[in-house]
Amino acid sequence: MxxxxxxxxxxxxxxxxxxxxxxxxxxxxxxxxxxxxxxxxxxxxxxxxxxxxxxxxxxxxxxxxxxxxxxxxxxxxxxxxxxxSKIRYQDLQQVIDWVVDKGQVPMFVILDGVTDVRNIGGIARTALCCGAQAIIIPDKGVGALNEDAILTSAGALELIAVCRVNSLMKAVDDLHLNGIKVLASEMTAKKSIYDCDFKEPCAIVMGGEEKGVFPGLMKICDETFKIPMKGDFESLNVGVATAMILYEAMKQRG
Missing domain, CATH: 3.30.1330.30 (Ribosomal protein L30/S12)
Structure with missing residues (x-):
């Protein structure tokens, strides 16, 4: 098609x-x-x-x-x-410290290769509604956070912390050093989303619809999981998949 x-x-x-x-x-x-x-x-x-x-x-x-x-x-x-930029980018370590100082359990979303600004806007909106504190994006290979993205997010991109990093691999290392587990959504994974523990400090990696999560990044994640689906269809839209994951995380966190 x-x-x-x-x-x-x-x-x-x-x-x-x-x-x-x-x-x-x-x-x-x-x-x-x-x-x-x-x-x-x-x-x-x-x-x-x-x-x-x-x-x-x-x-x-x-x-x-x-x-x-x-x-x-x-x-x-x-x-x-x-x-x-209409977005004021935040330093990742400062955001982690801020979340912990507030007594919250970190829950971040990492976007790898998500280029559609409407998807990014929708993800930001869902992330904010589900209690995620930050979105982490690379400085290259991601859609521009422009007026279209902000409009799609209904302003959420101006409210949630956005951390732009020059290496997602380095960002994952920083998350690990702060005791934050990194989980990647992967349609071929054996573990179901329902068997993941989202109550602990975590960051969820979502890949672009064409290439998914970069293999090198996937390799250093702590766990991979899938969203069970019926039928023989290829995959879910990344914005929809992220929403399903974040709502499961919110449900677990009570």
Whole structure:
């Protein structure tokens, strides 16, 4: 069956930082940026400094042809455009400390390769309603948390903590060091969701619909589990699957 994707709207000009010096100053002022688009063949000290600061601040950089930059319909971009973020990203360790200090049991959602912003928005909405305290995303390979994502989340993305990390593998290590078990949803797993203990500190890994969870990430998870299904259908939508898992976790937590 042919799948149709909703065409993403061009970002509003008010949400863009345009030009090398403007983007560099935004980085130096530690403004919240969703990502930076740099012309693939751009060279020079300013371009190098932009990339250095972006890496340090865990802001994704997309190296793109000039045609992509021109598609933003702005003048004098000088090979660099940044998109302002509507989300204030949080440090993972600080979020863990905050949750524990409040006397809560951590329950986080890790998104690996989930690119559809509507799915991300729906997951954030469900996560907030089910008592999850944070969503963890990588700085690359995930849908942009733009206006469409926030609209789909009904504002939940502005209320739940969002931690953007440059490595999900490193994030899992940090979770383990804090005594948080990491469980991955995998349709071929032998263990059922109903046999998992979600009452303990945990983080749930959800993979994209096309590739699932990255094998290397799956390998370092503590457990894998599946959602039992009748019939011979391939799988559930990632947003629906996440909702089913989080409601089971909420049920267990009483």
């Amino acid at each position: 042919k799948q149709f994707r909703q065409k993403q709207q061009r970002p509003k000009k008010s949400s863009l930082v345009i030009g090398r010096i403007a983007v560099l100053e935004a980085l130096q002022e530690a403004k919240q940026l969703d990502r930076i688009y740099i012309q693939s063949n751009l060279r020079g000290d300013v371009a190098d400094e932009i990339q250095k600061l972006a890496y340090k601040q865990q802001i994704p950089i997309n190296k793109v042809p000039v045609e992509k930059l021109n598609s933003f319909n702005v003048n004098d971009h000088e090979g660099v455009i940044a998109q302002l």
